[in-house]
Amino acid sequence: MENRLTDAQRDRRKAQKTRIVRILAIVLGVVSAASFFFPYITFVFKKQVYSVSALQLLTVRGMRVAGPKLTGIVSIPVLTRIAVLAGVVLALAGVVLMLLKKAAPAGACYILSALTPLIVLISTSDIQSAVTQLNVTQMSVRYLAPFLLVLLLGVVCAVLALWTMGPERLAQSVFLVCACVSIGSVVIITIYVIVSGAPAIAEIGLGNFLFGETWAAGSNQFGILPMILSSIAATAGAILLGVPVGILTAVFLSETARPAVTKIVHPAVELLAGIPSVIYGFFGMLVIVPFIKQCGEFFHWNTQGDSLLAAILILAVMVLPTIVNVSETALRAVPVSYREASMALGATPVMTIFKVTIPAARSGVLSGVILGVGRAIGETMAVIMVAGNVANMPKLLGSVRFLTTGIALELSYSSGLHRQALFAIGLVLFVFIMLVDVLFTYISRKGVQMDAE
Template sequence: METTMKDDAHLKRERQKRKLKVIFAVAMGIVPIATFFLPYVNYTFKDSTFVLSAYQILTSPGIRFQGYLISIPLLSKIAVLCGAVLALTGGALLLLKKPGLAGTGFVLSAATPLIVLMTSSSIQTAVTSLGVSNIIISYQWPFLLTLILGLAAGVLAIWTKGGEKLAESIFRIFACVSVGSVVIITVYMIVSGAPAIAEIGLGNFLFGTEWEPKSGVYGILPLILSSIAGTVGAVIIGVPIGILTAVFLSETAPKWVASVVRPAVQLLAGIPSVVYGFFGMLIIVPAIRSMFPGQTIGDSLLAVILILAIMVLPTIVSVSETSLRAVPVSYREASLALGTTPVKTIFKVTVPAAKSGILAGVILGVGRAIGETMAVIMVAGNVVQMPSILGTVRLMTTGIVIEMSYSSGLHRQALFAIGLVLFVFIMIVNIAFTYISRKGVQMERD
């Protein structure tokens, strides 16, 4: 009897705790809606300050400055509206005893201020095109309140189902962060770069051979081809060296040799890009100039390829070695027992078994080669022209960095469009490598 009474009291306390969690979650989720009409963001352009609430962001056509109407991005309007709707929906779902969906609604509402933050760059670009460089964009406490309370409300809503469910949901949320980041970056790049491509023309932009911002000519074919040539050249040189080094470290190197080579390779990964650039500028460029006198100034596509080939090595070696070491010893023993030589065992058994991991290392190396900027700036020469092995070139990444500081208007938007093209290029490379890897694994299973 006494045990039953204790159990009843315990259940009663749990119900009371759950009710409190529900009340606090609903309050936290809905409180930001009460701040919908309070100062949300401050825009300071030169000596003029504009304070907008979330309601004004939603309903106002734009900000009038120096006789011009600077429109508020449509994505910002959608974000503040969705923030309010999702918060209300989360509160209603929680009262209807659907904490999982309610928590999702609250978390999504908390993410909407970040979208407003990202889209503010288009306002900054529009003001910069008017010749104003003193631009300050600051966010007020309702902005932070929406973010913090939305996350807290989501956690409390899911917590009403118990601690285990909360832990599972937190794991799921963090697992979705990477996917959400890719989606947000993709949307941001499209919103930032698509208008310039639409104004210039897709064909003129991608296949134009001249880049003259002062004349309003924006053709990036030389930049695209230079980036592809530099990446492909670095892969042709760096991948075989990296894979063979990984094979040496994991299969044939004596322990004392591996203890020297492995830290040296790992040290390459920690060297800053600017140091690689100095090395290329002081060693590789003069070497190329002396090897081809009168044919090149040294700053060239060849220098870019060599410096990128060195930079991708630590990634490829580290990932490939780890994959090779993960191959079961029984594979090697079975191959040797059949009379196969150690070298054939390595290339016919061990390397194919570690193929997916090696390919992952190659993908990471290619990603670094495509996205490298600082070292490339210092050895490429940075002249926009069709690529030749001994000629100066400008890659897409260096084009963005060199001109972003003084660009404005369509010129600035065109640089964002280059970033969009680079982003699509990297996505295509990653998808292609992933497809090849999966197809290889499927063929092995069949």
């Protein structure tokens, strides 16, 4: 009887704790929604200060900004309006669902409301672009307490809502949220790049932007075909040189090298991965570029040294650590029984490596190649120092400019359509990398299906 009473009391206390947690989640959700009406962000344009609430961000037409010669209305980005509205709606939806004891949907609403300040954060950068058109260079944005409350209380309320379902469900939900962080990051970055770059493409014209051969911001000519072709040529050249060397190095480390040699080569490869990009750029500028220039003088080539070839050589070295490490891990994961079976059938060690081990590790090797392609396409600092940075059509010994370097060189002083065009370059680069990733993934899966058949 005492045990039954003890169990009943324990259940009663557990129910009371759950009720308290639910009430706390409801109260904090209301506080998060109420922050919609308090000062949310402060914009400072020289001596003009605007402290606006989330409600004002949603309803006002814009902010009047006076420049040295021009005065204009800076409008609030549409994405900002959508984000602040979604923040309060999702917080209130979480409160209602908690009142209905729907903990899982309430937790989802709360965590989504916590993401809305991040969308506001990335979308308000468009205001800076609009302000620079009025020749106002002194601008700052301050995010106030309600802005942080929406972010923090959304996370806290989500945890409390899921807590009411029990510790096990809370732990599973935390694991799920952590797994979704990467997906959420990609979604937020994708939204930001599209919102920032699409208007420029619409104004310039997709054909003129992608296939135009002249980049001259002063005359509003924004053609990026030379940059696209230069980026493709440099990436293809780096992969053509780096992939065979990287895969064969991985084969050496995993299949044929003695342990004493592996202890020397493997740290050397790891060291390559740890060298900063600017050091690669210094090496290329002080060694590779003068060497190409001297060869040009000797063979009567028309080159100054800083060229597409120099960028290819630097990138080929920079992709090696990624390809070697991932490929080596994939090769070591191939079961020993595969090698033993091949040797038992009379194959030589070299035949076993190329006919059995590498095909069995194809998916891992392709993953290394994909990561290497991403490193080559996205590299900026090193190629700025060796490529010459002139938007010419690609020639092996001529100066070129890549998509990444075009953004890095001009973003600091750009404004208006010029700035939007640079964001559009980022959008093109993003889509290009996604297409490469999808292509390699398709090839990898196709290879696995053929092996299974």
